[in-house]
Amino acid sequence: MSLSSTTIAEPQVALTRADAATPAALRALIESRRAVRRFTAEPVPEAVIRDCLELAVLAPNSCNLQPWSFQVIQKPALLAALHPVCMSQNAAKAPLIIAVLARPDTWQQACSGVIEHWPEGPAPKLIEHFYRKTAPFQYNQGLLGWRGFFKRQLLRIVGLKKALMRTPNSHADMRVWAVKSTALAAENLMLALQSHGYCTCPMEGFDEVRLRRVLHIPKQAIPIMLLAVGKPGDKAVYNPRLRFPLEQHVSWH
Template identity: 80%
Template sequence: MSEEPVTSASPEALRALIESRRSVRRFSSEPVPDELIRDCLQMAVLAPNSCNLQPWSFQVIRDPQLLARLHPVCMSQNAAKAPLIIAVLARPDTWRQACENIIEYWPEPEVPGRIRHFYRKTAPFQYNQGPLGILGFCKRQMLRIAALRKPLMRTPNSKAQMRIWAVKSTALAAQNLMLAFQSHGYATCPMEGFDEVRLRKTLDIPREALPIMLLAVGKQGEKGVYNPRLRFPLEQHVTWL
């Protein structure tokens, strides 16, 4: 299969899209069409991610009664009155099935041998932490010795590192999702202000899943943006080497 040519939007168009995105706190009641939601989710999952294991899932909440139950869970903030809320979940627990999915959904007639080997042997060893994280502990000790001779990838080799691993990739998908809605003329607000215990009960979130944000989506309402944009000077964050 020949590689598709790399295409790009103009820098001006990309800058305009990114600069137009603001966290909107008030929305109109206008519903978001299902096909538009699906289109934005399809753009979200095009995000780069670790080993292409796509450790994310999304719960799309449109039911008015369920949205009403979510409002107090989200500290009764105005953004939680949006007509659509998407729970963005990091999934450190789905790597094993993802390894199988890579083989099953490979986009060529034949799966290359190196791909089969990686997802049948290398990746399962790399991401498997074993019962109570025992295998991860053993791998950390092995790596300390082996890394004395050459540089090695040292993570993820614990349950905690697996959570970080999943959150990093999921955050990239979440940014894609926000920009996708923005491109369709819908505003968003990523909410971290929620009671996670009550959220899990309200949405029946799998035990291993990590809710990293609730994304409020809708048409911007009156006085939807509270304050002017503020970013610190770039020089405070960037080192040129």
């Protein structure tokens, strides 16, 4: 069973909004975002950070299990400790760094959370069944991945007759699973900050071992990127924008 096959009452929200961004406004916002590597020391107000994090977590995400977490780093001592961890790159001198972590390890808690916090009274039976039975079957890979291994064999046989979702069936698949949704949240976060007039630089140029130590990142969490955030300084953007022609990446069927 998948959630899309359930007959849940129409959501009580407008699916289009007159005050939502026009195509031109959205284009302007997306086009204005660049990777900024030099920032001023001006701090980012907490209200802005909160607003942007709220928008980050509105990102679409797999089964609404929200497999992400964020560490907001503003304390000067911690920022100073992070700078060498980020290979001493300029971008890491920002007044704010947000560590974006994918969490392949929080799905169980999230399954209970969806049932517990269902917005309109008790969760419908189908929802409850999905989060109590189907999701654990999909996401529990077992100790050392033994469940995943057996699922792979089962899917190979059952899949001869019908279409099936083949992943995630290993701990490695779970990492990819969590990273997909978390990357979408990271993009929401960058665009939200951009809309408030703050620039960002996503960074994967860091020493993961040292980063884990400095930020006390749980073993199972995956730091997918650090976002440097702030007002742009002098020569904030290094290079002109470059993208390959669409034809190189797009095929039409």
